[in-house]
Amino acid sequence: MSWYTKKKNETIILPDSMIRSDLPIIKASLGIDFLSVEVIRDYRTPVIFYDLKGRKIHEKTLENVILMDSKDNVLYIAETSFNTRYKIIREVYDPSIGFSTNIIEEIKEDKEDQVKVKDVYIKGEDNVTLHAFLLTKSDRPKAVVVYGYGGFRIPILPGHNIIHRLPLSRLGFSILVTNLRGGNENGEEWHRQGMLLNKKNVFKDFEEFVRFVKGFGGKVITMGSSNGGLLVGATINDIPNLVDCAVIGHPVLDMLRYHKLYVGKYWISEYGDPDKPEFRDYLASYSPYHNIKPGLPNTFVYTGISDDRVHPGHALKYVAKSRSMGNNVLLFVNDTGHAVADPESLALEYSYLLAFMEECVKER
Structure with a gap:
């Protein structure tokens, strides 16, 4: 498949099979320098990050991802759980230093x-x-x-x-x-x-x-x-x-x-x-x-x-x-x-x- 990146103004050609997983894959989102994949493991949904050569570079442990979307090298995640109505998380990727995380908003049960x-x-x-x-x-x-x-x-x-x-x-x-x-x-x-x-x-x-x-x-x-x-x-x-x-x-x-x-x-x-x-x-x-x-x-x-x-x-x-x-x-x-x-x-x-x-x- 191919992906057009605005920042680099070029088309990246990705292989037909970029990654293989024995875990059920729910959804994926592509940034400029990473591919994020939501999977099911142990009845939760962690998000695994790969570089554009298919090498694992990061993993985020989460309860249940209900939505995720990327813009440039930023991934936005909406998560829920039995005790949290929703949590919005921002994962920022810098190829030179890796990932940084911050929570934008969180609403928990009383x-x-x-x-x-x-x-x-x-x-x-x-x-x-x-x-x-x-x-x-x-x-x-x-x-x-x-x-x-x-x-x-x-x-x-x-x-x-x-x-x-x-x-x-x-x-x-x-x-x-x-x-x-x-x-x-x-x-x-x-x-x-x-x-x-x-x-x-x-x-x-x-x-x-x-x-x-x-x-x-x-x-x-x-x-x-x-x-x-x-x-x-x-x-x-x-x-x-x-x-x-x-x-x-x-x-x-x-x-x-x-x-x-x-x-x-x-x-x-x-x-x-x-x-x-x-x-x-x-x-x-x-x-x-x-x-x-x-x-x-x-x-x-x-x-x-x-x-x-x-x-x-x-x-x-x-x-x-x-x-x-x-x-x-x-x-x-x-x-x-x-x-x-x-x-x-x-x-x-x-x-x-x-x-x-x-x-x-x-x-x-």
């Missing part, structure tokens, strides 16, 4: 809202090493919210996400943010191990974390949204006696008809085509809607009537069928889309969610 972040590693059923972030303020939480996604090459990294940063810690809950197969935390093979005819690996991974928490005698609330709603729905069908209650948001639950609803046809490459025999039986074997049974844990399902990504019909008919079998399932339908944008709707949605969690813990 001290009372800071959580302890611990890395948790366990061995899964297939002897695979699994990782999660444990967010906690208390050594004796009233329950652990086990949160997961596991799909579409989406890595779950440290971040000031509303799901991760609900006021749960102030209410006495801990959150276990799981890194499951199906994401991109450990590269494309990690993703492939959790897609198509390997999808059940994601549920196995999640269930191992549920068993891990239960092994300490803790109460478990499973939580996931969208593809994560599929995850939670499948999990409570598999191990209903290990889950105290479940939260399922904007979920994909009917795996035999998902491709006929809205944009579901674009997910066939991830889940498989229900119209093909080689996928239909496999999808039917874990589809949350088709495997509902009596005796499921108390469940809160929420969706948006204007959700144009995941059809609200998934949630509506799931709740109707589960209730017909005698399960205690609550349904909240917001006047929103797949992602809630306005603060009032978001506050309403999460007030119901938090109330459900509090009541569920009291009952158990």
